[in-house]
Amino acid sequence: xxxxxxxxxxxxxxxxxxxxxxxxxxxxxxxxxxxxxxxxxxxxxxxxxxxxxxxxxxxxxxxxxxxxxxxxxxxxxxxxxxxxxxxxxxxxxxxxxxxxxxxxxxxxxxxxxxxxxxxxxxxxxxxxxxxxxxxxxxxxxxxxxxxxxxxxxxxxxxxxxxxxxxxxxxxxxxxxxxxxxxxxxxxxxxxxxxxxxxxxxxxxxxxxxxxxxxxxxxxxxxxxxxxxxxxxxxxxxxxxxxxxxxxxxxxxxxxxxxxxxxxxxxx
Numbered sequence: 300x301x302x303x304x305x306x307x308x309x310x311x312x313x314x315x316x317x318x319x320x321x322x323x324x325x326x327x328x329x330x331x332x333x334x335x336x337x338x339x340x341x342x343x344x345x346x347x348x349x350x351x352x353x354x355x356x357x358x359x360x361x362x363x364x365x366x367x368x369x370x371x372x373x374x375x376x377x378x379x380x381x382x383x384x385x386x387x388x389x390x391x392x393x394x395x396x397x398x399x400x401x402x403x404x405x406x407x408x409x410x411x412x413x414x415x416x417x418x419x420x421x422x423x424x425x426x427x428x429x430x431x432x433x434x435x436x437x438x439x440x441x442x443x444x445x446x447x448x449x450x451x452x453x454x455x456x457x458x459x460x461x462x463x464x465x466x467x468x469x470x471x472x473x474x475x476x477x478x479x480x481x482x483x484x485x486x487x488x489x490x491x492x493x494x495x496x497x498x499x500x501x502x503x504x505x506x507x508x509x510x511x512x513x514x515x516x517x518x519x520x521x522x523x524x525x526x527x528x529x530x531x532x533x534x535x536x537x538x539x540x541x542x543x544x545x546x547x548x549x550x551x552x553x554x555x556x557x558x559x560x561x562x563x564x565x566x
Contacts, residue, residue, distance in 0.1 A: 460514025
C-alpha cells in the first residue's frame, strides 16, 4: 500500500514538474517576444536620474517623492490606463479592486514590464534596503502588476505579504494616478501601516511617489475609495533570492488564483 502511494505521489510530482517546465518555456517565449519593445522603452527612458536621496529604512518602509522624470511617469500612466481588461477580484471583508497581471502587462503594456526590469530601478531599491535585489520569476503574476482602485469601496484590508521565496521579499509601489476629494486633491484610498504600540501611520501616494517596504514584516492596508475617485499604482516584487520550493510554488499559484482567477493555476 505504501509502495503504491509512493508511486502515485512520485508520478504526480513528475507530472507537475513537467507541467511547470512547459509553462516556464511558454512564459519565456512571451517575454522574448516582448523584448524588442522592452529594450526600446528602456533606451528612451534610461532612468539614470532616479531620485537617490538618502532614506531611512530602519522601519522596513521608505517613501520617495517625484522620483521619475515627468515624461517617464506620463508614459507609464498612459500604458496603465489604456483601457485594458483587468481582473476584478472580491474577497469579502478583505479586498475589492481590479488588477492587471504580469502576463496581461507583458501582452498589452510591455512598457511597464520594461520599467520593472530596469537595472537603475533595481540599483535604487537595493541601495535603499541595503541588499542586492532582483526581480522574481516571470510566472509570478504579482511580480509586476497594476492595481486599480476605481470603484467606490475598493480597498484591501490589513495584511502582511506572504514570502513564497527563499530570500527576503520586498514590495515596491509607484503611484501613477491619484485624484479625489481630499484637501490635498488625493483620493481617500490611503496606504496605512500599523506598528505595535503606536498609532497607524499614513504614507501619502501622490502621483510619482514610490514606496518600498518589506511586506512580510510590515502590517499594511489601503483604505476604501470614495465615489468619483481613482488611485492607480504599479506594484512590483523584488527579493534577495528568487528560488522557491515546489510547495511554495503551488501556494503562490493558489494566492494568484484568488486575484486573477483559475487561469493562474496554469499560466
